[in-house]
Amino acid sequence: DVLLVESGGGLVKPGGSLRLSCAASGFTFNSYVMTWVRQTPGKGLEWVSSISDRGTFINYADSVKGRFTISRDNSKNSLFLHMNSLTADDTAIYYCATFPTALTVFGVGPSGYWGQGTLVTVSS
Amino acid sequence: DIQMTQSPSSLSASVGDRVTITCRASQGISTYLAWYQQRPGELPKLLIYLASTLQSGVPSRFSGSGSGTDFTLTISNLQPEDVATYYCQRYNIAPPTFGPGTKVDIK
Numbered sequence: 001d002v003l004l005v006e007s008g009g010g011l012v013k014p015g016g017s018l019r020l021s022c023a024a025s026g027f028t029f030n031s032y033v034m035t036w037v038r039q040t041p042g043k044g045l046e047w048v049s050s051i052s053d054r055g056t057f058i059n060y061a062d063s064v065k066g067r068f069t070i071s072r073d074n075s076k077n078s079l080f081l082h083m084n085s086l087t088a089d090d091t092a093i094y095y096c097a098t099f100p101t102a103l104t105v106f107g108v109g110p111s112g113y114w115g116q117g118t119l120v121t122v123s124s
Numbered sequence: 125d126i127q128m129t130q131s132p133s134s135l136s137a138s139v140g141d142r143v144t145i146t147c148r149a150s151q152g153i154s155t156y157l158a159w160y161q162q163r164p165g166e167l168p169k170l171l172i173y174l175a176s177t178l179q180s181g182v183p184s185r186f187s188g189s190g191s192g193t194d195f196t197l198t199i200s201n202l203q204p205e206d207v208a209t210y211y212c213q214r215y216n217i218a219p220p221t222f223g224p225g226t227k228v229d230i231k
Contacts, residue, residue, distance in 0.1 A: 045160070045168060045211055045222045053228075059218035062125075095167070103173065108218045109160035110178060112170040 002026045002113040004096045009118030016086050020097030021081040022115060029077040030054070030091055035105045035111050036070065036081050038067065038092035038120075048094070057107025063089070078117070086122045093117040126151045128214055128223040136229045144228045147212035152192045156216035159188055159197045160223075163208040164186040171210075172197065204230055 008020040008021070015099055036048040036096030049060045049070040060072055069082040106112075127150040137143050147157065155175035160168045170189045174187040175195055185200045199206055207230055212223040 042206060044225050045162075045213075047213075047220050047222060050220070052220070061219050099170075099173075105215060105217070108215050108220050110170055110173045110213060110215055110220075111160075111168070112173070114167045114169075116167070 002097065004046075004113060004115030005095050006094065006115045006118040007021070009094060009120045011121045011123065012023075012086055013086065013124050014087055014122055017082070017084045018120060019075060020081040020083065020087065020094055020096075020118060024096075024098065027098070029072075030074040031101055032098045033101055033107055033109050034070075034079045035097045035099075035109075036079075037042050037095045037097055037114075038090075038110060039095070039117075040092045046092070048086050050054055050109075051097045051115050052077070052099070052104075053101045053105030083120070091120060125219060126217070126221060128152065128212055128221050130210075130212060130223040130226050132216075132226060133224070134227040134229070136231045137202050138231045139202055139204060141202045143202050143214075143228060145174055145197045145210055145228075147190075147195045147197070147223050148194075149214055151195045153214045153216040155191045157188075157190070157195050158213045159186075159213060160211045160213065161206075161208045162211065163205075168211065173188060199228075202228075202230070 035050040095117045096115040099112045159172040162168045209225045
């Protein structure tokens with residue numbers, strides 16, 4: 001079964017940085033698009049970033065472009081999100097999600113499998 | 125960016141009812157549309173992708189249709205476990221925008 005386990009969330013001051021990780025298992029990691037989606041408790045879903053199976057296609061939401069960097073290590077079945085210049089608006093639960101490359105469009109696709117999420121709180 | 129709207133924002137229906145939720149894109153997106161269910165306190169769950177393809181394990185009372193700019197999610201026989209917020213998401217091109225959600229309750 002597909003298993004995604006996020007880590008790295010926590011409390012950080014405005015302007016600070018954080019690195020989220022997602023450990024994947026149960027599927028052929030290098031054949032799947034990987035995505036970060038965030039959700040503020042009680043609010044809707046916001047797509048943050050996606051990276052294609054070989055890292056060729058990378059996309060970011062305008063709200064994080066220039067501050068966040070997505071990356072993956074296919075040798076370790078791992079996904080990362082480096083977050084810099086954090087603001088209160090970045091406070092959310094961050095989910096790692098995935099879907100087979102064959103059902104996506106240039107590294108963009110739906111999210112069929114989700115991790116449990118990791119909470120990021122930006123506050124002084 | 126292509127914007128997504130959903131209607132209604134909330135609805136209340138009886139067990140056994142047929143429920144329809146609409147999602148509209150501000151530009152044509154072919155059939156690159158997904159539907160998700162998020163029950164209270166749970167993770168989002170993919171129901172449908174490519175506008176009408178049911179994700180594995182999803183009950184057949186859920187169905188999707190549409191192409192271009194107008195899409196619908198239909199629950200043919202509403203069950204108590206279907207109480208949730210439903211989101212559409214387009215993925216024809218980045219950013220793959222989510223709709224604002226439709227909250228479904230039982231009368």
